[in-house]
Amino acid sequence: MGSDTIYAVIDLETTGTSIEDGDRIIQFGCALLQRGKIIQTVSQLINPERSVPEAIQQLTGIRPADLTAAPYFDDVASTISGLLEGTVIVAHNINFDYPFLSAALAEVGEPVLTQPGIDTVELAQILLPTQASFRLSDLTSVLAIRHDNPHRADSDAISTAKLLLALADRFRALPTVTQRHLAQLGKNLLRDTGDFLASLVQPLRPLAHDQRQVGPFILRQSAQPVATGVSATDFPLTDRAKKAVLMPTLRFRKGQAEMMDAIYQNVCGPRQPLMIEAGTGLGKSLGYLLPYAFLTDAAQQVVVATSTNVLQAQLVNETIPLLGQLLQHPVSAVLLKSPRHYLDLAKFDATLAVREPNRLTRLLQMKLIVWLTETTTGDLDELHLTNYRAPLFAQVRSTGEPLPANDPYRSVDFYGQVQHALASAQVIVTNHAYLARHSDLLASHGRPYLVVDEAQHFADQTAAAFSQKIDLRRLHQLLGSVLATIDHGGTRRDLTQIFADDALMRYQLSSFQTLVRAASELVEDLQQTLYHHFDLGRSQTPGFIQVPLHADEVSWLLDHLKQPLGKLQNQLAGILTGGAALGAGFQAEPDRFLVGDAPVFQALDGLLERLGEQAEAITSLDPAAMRAGEDGVVCLTLLNRSDVSSLQITWDLFFAGHQIQALLSHFTAPVFVGATLRVDRNFQYLTAQLGYSQLDGSQEFVFRSPFHYHQQAQLFVADDAPQPQPTQQNELADYYAKAISQLADDDHQTIVLFTSLAMIKSVYIRLLHQPVARRKELLAQGVTGSAEKIAKRFAIADNSLLLGAASFFEGIDYPDRQLERVILTHLPFDAPDDPVVKARGAQLQAAGRSPFEADSLPRATLRLRQSFGRLIRTETDRGVFIVLDPRLLSTAYGTRMLKALPAVRPLTLPTAQIGAYARSWLEHRPMTKKEASHASSTSSDMA
Numbered sequence: 053m054g055s056d057t058i059y060a061v062i063d064l065e066t067t068g069t070s071i072e073d074g075d076r077i078i079q080f081g082c083a084l085l086q087r088g089k090i091i092q093t094v095s096q097l098i099n100p101e102r103s104v105p106e107a108i109q110q111l112t113g114i115r116p117a118d119l120t121a122a123p124y125f126d127d128v129a130s131t132i133s134g135l136l137e138g139t140v141i142v143a144h145n146i147n148f149d150y151p152f153l154s155a156a157l158a159e160v161g162e163p164v165l166t167q168p169g170i171d172t173v174e175l176a177q178i179l180l181p182t183q184a185s186f187r188l189s190d191l192t193s194v195l196a197i198r199h200d201n202p203h204r205a206d207s208d209a210i211s212t213a214k215l216l217l218a219l220a221d222r223f224r225a226l227p228t229v230t231q232r233h234l235a236q237l238g239k240n241l242l243r244d245t246g247d248f249l250a251s252l253v254q255p256l257r258p259l260a261h262d263q264r265q266v267g268p269f270i271l272r273q274s275a276q277p278v279a280t281g282v283s284a285t286d287f288p289l290t291d292r293a294k295k296a297v298l299m300p301t302l303r304f305r306k307g308q309a310e311m312m313d314a315i316y317q318n319v320c321g322p323r324q325p326l327m328i329e330a331g332t333g334l335g336k337s338l339g340y341l342l343p344y345a346f347l348t349d350a351a352q353q354v355v356v357a358t359s360t361n362v363l364q365a366q367l368v369n370e371t372i373p374l375l376g377q378l379l380q381h382p383v384s385a386v387l388l389k390s391p392r393h394y395l396d397l398a399k400f401d402a403t404l405a406v407r408e409p410n411r412l413t414r415l416l417q418m419k420l421i422v423w424l425t426e427t428t429t430g431d432l433d434e435l436h437l438t439n440y441r442a443p444l445f446a447q448v449r450s451t452g453e454p455l456p457a458n459d460p461y462r463s464v465d466f467y468g469q470v471q472h473a474l475a476s477a478q479v480i481v482t483n484h485a486y487l488a489r490h491s492d493l494l495a496s497h498g499r500p501y502l503v504v505d506e507a508q509h510f511a512d513q514t515a516a517a518f519s520q521k522i523d524l525r526r527l528h529q530l531l532g533s534v535l536a537t538i539d540h541g542g543t544r545r546d547l548t549q550i551f552a553d554d555a556l557m558r559y560q561l562s563s564f565q566t567l568v569r570a571a572s573e574l575v576e577d578l579q580q581t582l583y584h585h586f587d588l589g590r591s592q593t594p595g596f597i598q599v600p601l602h603a604d605e606v607s608w609l610l611d612h613l614k615q616p617l618g619k620l621q622n623q624l625a626g627i628l629t630g631g632a633a634l635g636a637g638f639q640a641e642p643d644r645f646l647v648g649d650a651p652v653f654q655a656l657d658g659l660l661e662r663l664g665e666q667a668e669a670i671t672s673l674d675p676a677a678m679r680a681g682e683d684g685v686v687c688l689t690l691l692n693r694s695d696v697s698s699l700q701i702t703w704d705l706f707f708a709g710h711q712i713q714a715l716l717s718h719f720t721a722p723v724f725v726g727a728t729l730r731v732d733r734n735f736q737y738l739t740a741q742l743g744y745s746q747l748d749g750s751q752e753f754v755f756r757s758p759f760h761y762h763q764q765a766q767l768f769v770a771d772d773a774p775q776p777q778p779t780q781q782n783e784l785a786d787y788y789a790k791a792i793s794q795l796a797d798d799d800h801q802t803i804v805l806f807t808s809l810a811m812i813k814s815v816y817i818r819l820l821h822q823p824v825a826r827r828k829e830l831l832a833q834g835v836t837g838s839a840e841k842i843a844k845r846f847a848i849a850d851n852s853l854l855l856g857a858a859s860f861f862e863g864i865d866y867p868d869r870q871l872e873r874v875i876l877t878h879l880p881f882d883a884p885d886d887p888v889v890k891a892r893g894a895q896l897q898a899a900g901r902s903p904f905e906a907d908s909l910p911r912a913t914l915r916l917r918q919s920f921g922r923l924i925r926t927e928t929d930r931g932v933f934i935v936l937d938p939r940l941l942s943t944a945y946g947t948r949m950l951k952a953l954p955a956v957r958p959l960t961l962p963t964a965q966i967g968a969y970a971r972s973w974l975e976h977r978p979m980t981k982k983e984a985s986h987a988s989s990t991s992s993d994m995a
Contacts, residue, residue, distance in 0.1 A: 053140060053168070053244075053247060053248055054251065056087070057086070057140055058084055058085065058138065058139045058140070059084070059085040059086070059141075059142050059170070059216065060083075060085075060136050060140065060141050060167075061082065061084075061142040061143070061209050061210075061213040062143050062149055062153065062209055063080075063081045063143065063144070063149060063205040063206075063212060064079070064080060064148075064152060064205055065079040065112050065114060065204065065205045066152065067103075067104055068105065068108070069148070071152055071155045071159075072155075076100035076101065076102060076125065076156070077098050077100065077125055077153070078098055078100050078104060078108075078114055078119060079095070079204065080095075080128070080132060080205055081094065081095050081204070081207070081208060081209035082094040082136075082209050083209045083210045083213035084135075085142075085216065085217070088217060090213055090214075093206065093209070094135060095209075096122075096128055096132075097119055097122040098122055098123065098125050099119045099121075099122045099123065101124060104116055104119070106826060107826060110826035112203045112204060113201070113204065125156060125160060126160035126161075129160045129161075130162060133157055136165070136167060140168045140170060140244070140248075142170045142172060143169070143170075143171065143212065144188045145171065145173050146169045146171040146172075146173075146243060147171070150165060150169050153165065168243065168244035168247065169244055169245075170216070170243065170244060170248045171241070171242040171243065172212055172215050173186050174241050174245050174415060175216070175219045175223075175248075175249075176219060177419060178415065178418045178419050179223055179422055180194070180219075180222070181419045181422050181435060182423065182426070182434050182436055183436070184436040184844040185845060185848060188208060188211060188215070189202040190848050193848065195215065195218050197214045197215060198214075199211040220252055223252050224254055226425060227257075227259055227270040228253070228254055228255065228256045229265060229268075229270050230270050230421060230422065230425055231252070231254060232253055234418055234421060234422070235249050237404075237414055237417060237418055240409070240410075240411045240415075241414070242411075263425070264464075266460060266461060267397070267460060269401070269424050270425050271425070272426060272427065273428070274428035283346070284319075284320065284346050287346040289313075291304070291306075294309050302335070302338075302378070305758055307330070307334050307755035308336075308338065308339045310753075310755060311328060311330055311339035311755050312339055312340075312343045313343075314326065314328065315328075315339075315340055315343045315344070315723060316343040318723075319501065319721055322750075323720055324750070325716075325721070325722050325724070325744065325747065325751060326751050326752075326753065327724050327729060327738065327739065327747060327752045328723060328725045328726075328729075328755070329727065329729040329730055329735075329754045329755070330755045331757025331758070331759070332727045332924065332925065333757050333759050333926065334756075334757060334758060336726075336727070337363075337367060337371045338371060338374075339755075340356075340505075340725060341356075341367075341371060341372065341375055341479070342375060342378075342379075344478070344479065344503075345375060345383050347501070348478040348479065350384075351498065352498065352501070353477060353497070354479055354480070354500055354501040354503060355480045355482065355487065355500050355502050355719065356480070356481050356482070356503045356505060357481075357486070357487040357503070357504050358481075358483060358484070359484050359505075359506040359510070359513060360483075360506070361433060363505065363506070364387055364483060365387070365433075367385075367387075367481050368385055368386075368481050372385045372479060383478055384476060384478050384479070385478065385479040385481060386473040386477040386479075386481070387431070387470075387482075388480055388481065388486065388494075389483070390486065391449070391450040391451055391452030391467050392449045392451070393431055393433060393450075394430045394432065394449070394466040394467040394470070395420065395424075395448055395449070395450065395466055396449060396450040396465070396466075396467075397430075398455065398459060398460075398461045399447055399448045400417075402447075403417065404417060405642050406642050406653075406654075409651065409654065410651050410654075413442070413654065416444050416445075419435070420448075423435065429466060429470075430466025430467070430469075431466070441658075442658075443655055443657060443658040445658075446654075446657050446660075446662075447658075449661075450465075450467040455468065480494065480500070484504070484506075484513035485513055487715070488513065488514040488517035488708075488711070489517050491719075492718060495718035495719060499718060499719055499720045501719065501720050501721055501722075501723075502716070502721070502722040504722065504723070504724045504725065505725050505726065506725075506726050506862075507725055507726045507729060507738065508726045508728055508729055508738065508914055510724070510742065511707075511708055511709070511738075511741035511742055512708075514712055514715075515704070515705040515706060515707070516705075518705045518708060519684070519704045519705045520669065520672065520673055520674065521669060521700060521701065522613075522670060522702075523666060523669065523700050524575050524578065524699050524700055525691075525698045525699065525700055526662075526666065527575050527666045528572060528697055530659055531571055531572040531575065532572060533655075533659050534568050534627070534631070534656070535568055535569065535572065537652060537655055538564070538568070545646075545648045545649065545651075545652055546652060547652060547656070548561065550646075550649050550652060557634070557637070560633065560634065563630065564627070564630040564634060567626050567630060568627055570623060571620060571623040571624060571627060574619060574620055575620070577616070578613075578620075579696050579699040581612070582609070582699060582701075583696045583699055585608075586599065586601075588688060588690055589693050590693075591693045592693075593693070595692055596689070596690070597689065597690040597691075597692065597693055598687050599687060599887075600686070600687050600887035600890065600891065601686045601687065601688065603681055606678060606681060606686045607679060609686065609701070610675045610679055613675075613701075617670055617673070620670065621667065624663060624666070624667040627660075627663060628660055628664055628667065631656055631659075631663075632660065634656065635653050635656055635657060638650075638653045677703075682895070683705055683708075683895075684703055684705040685703070685706065685890075685891035686701070686702070687701075687702045687703075687887050688701060688702075689702060704887070704888045706888045706895075707892070708741075709742060710743060711743075712743045713742075713744075724738070724742070727757075727921055728862075728914055728918050728921060731909075731913050732913075732948065733952075735752050737910040757954070758927065759924050759927060759929075760927075761956050762954075762956055762957070764924050765920075765923055765924055765932070766933070766956065766970070766973050767935070767953070767956045768932060768959050768960075768966045768970060769934075769938070769958050769959070769960050769961075770934070770935065770936050770961070770966060771941075771960045771962060772962045773787070773791070773936045773937060774787055774938075775938065775939070776878055776937065776939075781810075781814070782814070785814040785815050785818060788811070788815045788818075788877050789815050789818035789819050791963045792804055792815065792819060792824070792853070793819065794964055794966075795875060795934060795963070795966060796853050797822075797823060797824040797827060797828070798967075799851055800872040800971070801846070801849070801850070801853075801866070801870055801871050801872055801873070802852075802854070802873040803846070803854045803856060803860060803866075803871060803874050804853070804856070804875040805861060805876050805880075806857050806877050807878050807880055807881070807883075808878075808883075809834045811877070812832050812833055812835065812855045812856070812857060816836075827851075828851050828852060828853045829845075829849055830852075830855070831845055831849075831852055832854075833855060833856045833857055833859075833860070834857075835855075839859040839860065842856070843860070846866070847866060847870060861880065861915050861918045861919045862919070862921060865925050866922070866925065867926045867929055868928065868929060871923065871931065872930065872931045872932070872974055873931060873933075873934065873970065874920070874923050874931065874934070875934045875935075876933070876937065877937070878936070878937050879912055879916065879935075879937045879940060879946065880912050880919065881908055881911075881912045882908060882911060882912075884908075889907075889908070893907065909948070912949065913948070916952065917952050917953065919933075920933055920954070930974060932973060932974060934966055935958075936963070941960060
């Protein structure tokens with residue numbers, strides 16, 4: 053590939069994905085590129101001689117009428133073949149377009165394609181390492197490439213051509229050392245994508261001032277801000293002084309200023325625990341960070357703990373740098389996570405010595421090499437992958453162990469840099485789980501101040517951190533996978549074949565195999581013993597089974613676990629040591645092994661890492677706490693009643709107040725902050741969850757949101773919605789699907805909130821047969837992707853309908869038109885048959901309290917407030933909140949829950965009328981109930 057090469061960037065629209073099953077091309081698009089410019093474009097509609105599925109029509113906008121007069125493929129095949137002759141073919145997902153077009157040409161007697169091919173998806177995955185989505189429309193949006201008609205072949209081909217040029221520019225901008233490294237590793241890429249990268253390599257040029265070469269890597273360096281040591285007496289005490297700091301960059305908010313004063317005065321005075329409810333839009337992060345900027349230094353730090361990775365990153369990358377700009381001096385901060393979040397450069401370097409790894413491994417390696425030129429943290433979360441289970445990650449994660457003094461990577465070790473920064477930081481940002489598990493480490497240099505943001509989650513997340521699980525099912529699966537890696541029994545390469553000619557290693561492998569089999573049999577025996585002793589097969593319930601154990605059953609369980617778990621611990625320790633020894637030779641001298649051996653050792657490394665996690669869980673088991681049982685519940689679980697191999701043991705802590713009070717003793721003046729902390733307009737529920745007996749009024753603050761909810765939001769309640777009944781789930785799913793189709797079939801982005809993943813799946817299946825599925829992108833948690841994946845997709849979409857559960861009730865920001873409608877299907881109560889809910893209720897009942905009033909209702913009320921809070925995120929947002937549960941207005945407890953929401957007067961209408969009324973409200977067109985009724989009947993007639 054040279055300067056005169058012509059690149060034929062193609063895109064096909066087809067009736068489906070399989071030409072073997074009769075699918076055909078309906079549009080061919082091509083843009084010819086030469087010397088960095090588009091020199092010709094071609095767009096041709098093609099009559100497929102078959103029907104075009106409705107879904108394809110909706111996706112492409114191509115109707116059967118558009119194709120009636122279009123030529124057949126055999127009429128244009130020779131023209132297409134001639135156009136592509138002598139070119140390099142480029143496509144976005146080339147392994148679809150290239151073989152499909154080649155097969156179509158062959159069917160009509162034209163030569164099959166033999167040209168080189170380049171895939172822009174792989175190029176983007178390498179050169180845009182932190183990008184969350186690699187759909188063409190998402191990439192063109194990120195790179196500011198005009199893309200007028202997505203899913204039309206002509207527009208897609210032109211956009212892909214521009215994408216190729218942009219990615220080539222990205223590659224040329226990389227350091228020359230990195231370019232050469234990528235070109236060297238690119239042989240495993242799809243078709244000729246690696247050759248294309250090699251053709252772009254530039255002459256050697258000096259590194260930029262913030263770049264440094266260590267080993268084969270070019271690393272980006274960042275200067276760490278050093279706190280200037282401003283005095284607490286410099287704090288802006290008056291509103292005028294605060295305005296001088298904040299304005300004109302930010303708006304002055306009275307409530308935010310009062311929050312700053314409350315924190316500052318508490319630290320300078322009584323140093324008591326504080327509860328602060330700061331309404332959405334108040335700017336609570338800056339509200340607590342600004343006073344601590346004056347109150348902290350390296351000797352007296354503040355720890356800020358929040359519940360989400362998104363907010364942690366936002367604090368460190370956006371809010372704290374902004375604060376430094378406002379104060380005109382840097383505020384030093386460090387983001388603290390467990391070591392496994394960080395890349396170990398020495399380990400990563402070692403993986404590059406492996407010859408010819410599989411394509412996915414090589415692609416990830418190339419992605420990481422580019423990322424290293426951008427990142428200053430080495431935090432793998434920056435890659436925004438939805439799955440970090442690839443074997444490579446097991447090999448390259450940090451373990452937190454200090455590197456030897458002579459290690460070339462010691463001075464640039466990412467986790468080591470975090471530990472070094474801890475000593476000089478004013479602000480340490482972490483998450484609730486890390487705070488719960490490592491409070492002693494966070495307070496190792498004194499008693500720092502503490503802010504717990506999103507404090508409504510802290511009790512539950514602390515309980516989860518102290519809960520325990522013996523995952524016998526996963527353990528059995530992992531041991532089985534290790535055995536398959538030793539002896540696959542088929543044609544696939546395994547350790548037995550690798551060491552066939554090495555007598556010493558065969559002996560070691562045999563001993564290793566015996567140990568793994570013994571551990572696997574021990575797990576099986578333990579599962580069988582528990583299954584039969586507790587008669588788990590008696591259950592008539594289909595699907596997942598969770599059986600809580602009584603105190604005497606827990607005692608029996610612990611007595612009979614002690615010996616086999618002790619033996620299992622020893623076996624796992626031996627397996628981890630033996631497995632590491634088997635892989636050591638490969639790591640030391642990879643050239644002694646065949647090219648195909650690398651994936652076997654990579655797989656073994658990944659399995660050993662996961663077995664290590666299981667061994668750690670067994671080691672951390674606390675039998676005394678399980679036996680005491682007053683604040684936790686022990687359960688046995690099965691995927692279904694006959695699946696003995698799926699048996700697990702869980703211990704769920706349901707009240708963590710004692711643990712929270714113990715960890716708080718390491719800190720000074722803890723502050724609990726959130727937008728939704730109160731129930732029934734007081735903090736009593738939260739204070740009890742946190743283990744406090746009582747706080748007085750001087751420790752509680754409420755700063756209201758600056759939003760005008762009565763102008764920005766409208767609440768609707770469907771008065772004809774059915775009462776939720778556990779025995780009528782199919783009927784409820786039918787109603788939800790019909791209601792959602794009526795309410796969300798327009799251009800407004802919508803999230804529908806559920807309390808059950810099973811219900812999401814049922815409703816999603818029904819929605820696929822509704823017209824809304826052809827006009828909106830459907831995203832369903834647990835069906836079309838994980839919560840994280842569909843949340844990212846929704847954030848960059850413009851006409852999506854998302855069905856989500858627990859994680860979507862809060863913690864996400866979709867301002868302006870990213871989210872204009874929230875539909876709540878069911879008041880968010882916990883499932884009453886959940887063993888943890890039952891155990892909490894039993895404890896409250898034994899104390900003479902109502903489980904509903906003391907626990908179920910407060911939890912549901914907080915979730916209702918949180919779900920409403922998804923809707924309005926800025927002072928210009930406008931949105932509607934629709935409740936499909938009549939209990940909100942028809943019950944006394946529903947009325948109490950309603951009072952917890954902002955002062956928005958609810959409108960009660962039949963479901964069929966809400967859609968038209970809501971749309972008119974969103975579009976600033978007032979409508980009466982009578983008009984809404986007429987609109988719904990007209991819509992129904994048209995349907």
